[in-house]
Amino acid sequence: MRYSSKEIETMVVGDGIMEESNGKLKNGGGVKSEGGALMAEEGRPVSSEILNPFVHRLELETTYDKLKAIFLTIFLLPVRLMAITALVIMAWLLACVGLHGLSEEDLRKAPLKGWRRKLRVVTCWVMRAFFVCGGFHYLRVKGRQASFKEAPILALAPHSTFFDALPVTYLGGPSIVAKAETSQLPFFGKLINYTQPVYVWRDDPNSRQNTVKEIIERATSKEDWPQVMIFPEGTCTNRSCLITFKSGAFYPGVPVQPVCIRYPNKLDTVTWTWEGPGVCSSNASNTLTALELRKALRLSLCLSEDESDRIFQQLQREYNCNAVDHEMVLAALSGRPELQHLFVASEAKRKKTI
Structure with a gap:
């Protein structure tokens, strides 16, 4: 399997294991002492605790953090919500115009061209403003995005939050691989459709084969399709480790450009896992x-x-x-x-x- 040599925000990891705690990566590799215990390079024993990647704990430890959260919730949140609502409606209207007169079959059959494609770029810029209003004021990008000819598929990891949609706006609106239910989301469903996504129909027993077939057709097509963007882990984790990649991104046998996503903020308020503050009440229990x-x-x-x-x-x-x-x-x-x-x-x- 070939990989594109041009990587965006990647890490080079040696023989050691990389562990992440509160947004900071630590080298979990080490050497064995004479007694056989695994020791870190500094001489400290390495913990053998197995991390659960599907649990996230968020605690405001200091009084200052708690007061700041209360203050910003009362005074800043309403302003942000108004700005976010206005931008989502604006992006939704642009997507409605761009998709006007096109059926789902048309979106799967051929890539968008002409003014529809240019309008999609404008929609991405509006969504960038949406994320700025949501608190993502600065995005640092390392490396260069490969073109479709260089790497038809983008593989993003680790996948930890719905805010991972941010790279979609900065990578020019690539076609995402998503569950079909997302097309029914108010406002955002239309925006997702505008990327000409590859939908996974979980109720269809043949969905996996059909999805792989469509990914292969897109990745090997001679037409001017956008790149296919895949989260190969297939679910959200707390970024403490990478879980097993699903093979969908690698079936076509074409170059894949890996993209590493990091959230360096000290207080992790973005992670969305099965158990934690970012999930609905049924999953929180x-x-x-x-x-x-x-x-x-x-x-x-x-x-x-x-x-x-x-x-x-x-x-x-x-x-x-x-x-x-x-x-x-x-x-x-x-x-x-x-x-x-x-x-x-x-x-x-x-x-x-x-």
Whole structure:
């Protein structure tokens, strides 16, 4: 597999493991002492604690931080909301004009041309202003974006928040790979459609094959398509580590340009995980929907999609899997002899990364 040599905001990592804590990366690599314990380069013991990439804790520790949050919420938030609302409506109107007269089939068949393509660039600039009003005042970009001919696919990681849409506006509106439900979002659904996205229809059993086929067609096309932008992790994490990449970005066999996203702010208020301040109340209480439980089984036990679906159907008969506690299910699964090999393999895979 070939990769583009032109990378945007990338890290060069040696044999050591990179750990991130409160937005700061630390080298987790080290050497073994005479007793066999893993030691950091400074001589301190290295922690063997396994990080959970799907949990995010946000705490305002000092009185100053709490008072500042209250003050800004009362006086600054209303102003920002008004500006953000105005810019979203403006971008939505531009997208409506740009998509006028085009069907979903037209958007999949051929790239936008002429004034529609130029209007998309204007829409990206409006959305940049949207992010500025949202608090992203400065974006530092390292490296140069490759052209479509140099790298038809952009792979962004780590994926940790819906604010990861910011690179879309700075990279010229590439076609994103997204779940089909996002097309129904008020205002933002129209903006997503304007990028000519590749939708994943999770209810369709053939969706995976169709998605891969469309990505391959876009990446190998001779037409002037925008680049395809993919978050290969497929879900949000807290950026403490990279989880296994899905292979969709690499099926076409074309150069892929990696893009590393960093949020250097001291107080991490952007991360969106299954458990934490950035999720809805149902997920904050560690309750998973049926779809999320499938995903939890795949990620927690390193299962294939078919195997996780099979186990899910079995659980559905035994539990109410439309609202089931993740930890309870995993605890119940770990006690089953027929599934012990999954937990052993999962633990071995985790230890291998430490």
